[in-house]
Amino acid sequence: MAGERVNLLGLPRAELEAFVATRLGAKPFRARQLMKWIYRRGAADFSAMTDLAQDFRSQLSEVARIAVPEIVAQQVSSDGTRKWMLRMDEVQGIETVYIPEPDRGTLCISSQVGCAMDCSFCSTAQQGFNRNLSVAEIVGQVWLAHRELTEAHAGGRDGAGGAPGRSGARGNITNIVFMGMGEPLANYRNVVPAMRTFLDDLGYDLSRRRVTLSTSGLVPQIYKLAEECNVALAVSLHAPNDELRNELVPINRKHPIGELLTACWHYIDKQNGRSVTFEYVMLDGVNDKPEHARQLARLLKGRPAKLNLIPFNTFPGTRYRRSPAAAILKFRDILNDHGVIATIRRTRGDDIDAACGQLAGRVTDRTLVRLGTKLTPAPRVPVEIR
Numbered sequence: 001m002a003g004e005r006v007n008l009l010g011l012p013r014a015e016l017e018a019f020v021a022t023r024l025g026a027k028p029f030r031a032r033q034l035m036k037w038i039y040r041r042g043a044a045d046f047s048a049m050t051d052l053a054q055d056f057r058s059q060l061s062e063v064a065r066i067a068v069p070e071i072v073a074q075q076v077s078s079d080g081t082r083k084w085m086l087r088m089d090e091v092q093g094i095e096t097v098y099i100p101e102p103d104r105g106t107l108c109i110s111s112q113v114g115c116a117m118d119c120s121f122c123s124t125a126q127q128g129f130n131r132n133l134s135v136a137e138i139v140g141q142v143w144l145a146h147r148e149l150t151e152a153h154a155g156g157r158d159g160a161g162g163a164p165g166r167s168g169a170r171g172n173i174t175n176i177v178f179m180g181m182g183e184p185l186a187n188y189r190n191v192v193p194a195m196r197t198f199l200d201d202l203g204y205d206l207s208r209r210r211v212t213l214s215t216s217g218l219v220p221q222i223y224k225l226a227e228e229c230n231v232a233l234a235v236s237l238h239a240p241n242d243e244l245r246n247e248l249v250p251i252n253r254k255h256p257i258g259e260l261l262t263a264c265w266h267y268i269d270k271q272n273g274r275s276v277t278f279e280y281v282m283l284d285g286v287n288d289k290p291e292h293a294r295q296l297a298r299l300l301k302g303r304p305a306k307l308n309l310i311p312f313n314t315f316p317g318t319r320y321r322r323s324p325a326a327a328i329l330k331f332r333d334i335l336n337d338h339g340v341i342a343t344i345r346r347t348r349g350d351d352i353d354a355a356c357g358q359l360a361g362r363v364t365d366r367t368l369v370r371l372g373t374k375l376t377p378a379p380r381v382p383v384e385i386r
C-alpha cells in the first residue's frame with residue numbers, strides 16, 4: 001500500500017483534524033476522540049480505542065500509527081528523580097528526567113540529539129550535533145514518562161513520588177521544561193508543534209506558565225516565538241559582559257547581550273508575560289566574582305527578570321570547577337541587595353548523574369545493544385526549575 005503510515009503522536013489538533021478529514025473522510029470530532037485516547041488514556045494501539053467504530057479503527061491502522069520511542073534504561077535517584085534513556089536509533093540515545101517536588105513534578109525533555117551551540121561548560125557540546133528530534137520524539141518523551149509514572153504510582157513498583165493526586169492527561173507531570181539535550185530554538189519547526197500539544201486541553205493541558213523553553217540565545221527565533229506560541233522563556237545568560245559570554249556561550253558572538261536582552265523584553269511585552277528566567281551557571285573563578293554580580297544587577301535591575309544560579313555540575317574532561325557554596329550565596333545576596341531576584345537551583349538526582357547540563361545520551365556499544373543489554377554508563381541532564 002502507498003506510503004508510510006503517519007505517526008499521529010504529537011500532531012497538533014488542527015493537523016490531526018485535517019488528517020482524519022482528508023485521509024479518512026472523518027469529522028473533526030474523530031480527531032478529538034483520538035487525542036483523548038492518545039494523551040489522556042495513554043493509548044498507543046487503535047484496537048484499544050473502544051468507542052471508535054470498528055471500521056474506522058481498521059481504516060486508521062492502515063494509514064496511521066502511534067509510535068513512541070523505546071526506553072533503554074531507567075534510573076531512580078534516592079531523592080525520587082528519575083532518568084530515562086531513550087533510544088533514537090542504533091547508536092544514539094537521549095535522556096529525559098523527571099524531578100518530583102512536594103508541590104509539582106517537572107519533566108525535563110530534550111529537543112535534539114547532541115547540540116551545535118558549543119557552550120564551553122556543557123557536556124552535551126562535547127558530542128557535537130547529531131540531529132533534530134521529530135515532533136513525535138519530543139512529545140513521545142512526555143507520553144512515555146506519563147505512562148511510566150502512572151504505572152509506578154498504580155502498581156507501587158517503586159513509588160513515583162512527586163505531586164500527589166494528579167489525574168488525567170498529565171498525571172504527575174505539572175511542568176515541562178526544554179532543558180535536556182539540544183537547543184530547542186534551533187529545532188523550532190518541531191519544538192513549536194510539540195509545545196502546542198503540551199498546551200492543548202486535549203493534549204497535556206498545561207498552562208503557558210508551566211511549559212518553559214530554555215535557549216542559549218537565538219535572537220531571531222525569540223522574536224518569531226513571541227508571535228507564534230505562548231510559553232515561559234528561560235535564557236542561558238551565564239556571563240554579565242560580552243567578552244566573557246563570547247567565551248562561555250559562543251552564539252553570543254553572533255547575538256551579543258544587548259541584542260539578546262532587547263529580544264527578551266520584547267517577548268515579555270508581546271506575550272504579556274511576567275518575567276524571563278536567566279540561567280547563570282556558577283563557575284569557580286570565572287564568572288562568580290562580586291563584580292560580575294554587580295554588572296548583572298546593572299543589566300537586569302528594573303526589568304521583568306529573575307536569575308537562577310546553577311551550581312556547575314562537573315563532568316570528565318572539563319576545565320571548570322563549581323564555585324564554592326559561600327561564593328554562590330554571596331553572589332545571590334549582592335543581586336538581591338541590588339533589587340534583582342536571584343535564587344539558587346538545588347542540585348537533584350546527582351547520584352544517578354541526572355544533574356544540570358551534563359547530558360550526553362549516547363548508545364556507544366553496538367555489541368551490547370545487540371545483546372539487548374544497556375547503554376553507556378549514564379550521562380546526565382539538567383534538573384530543577386524554580
Ligand code: SAH
Nearest residue numbers: 122179182183214215216236279313356357
Ligand atoms: N540549549 C538550552 C538548554 C540547555 S540545558 C539552553 O542553552 O538554555 C539547561 C541549562 O543547563 C542551561 O542553562 C545550560 O547552560 C545549563 N548547563 C549546561 N551545562 C551545565 C553544567 N555542566 N552544569 C550546570 N548547568 C549546566
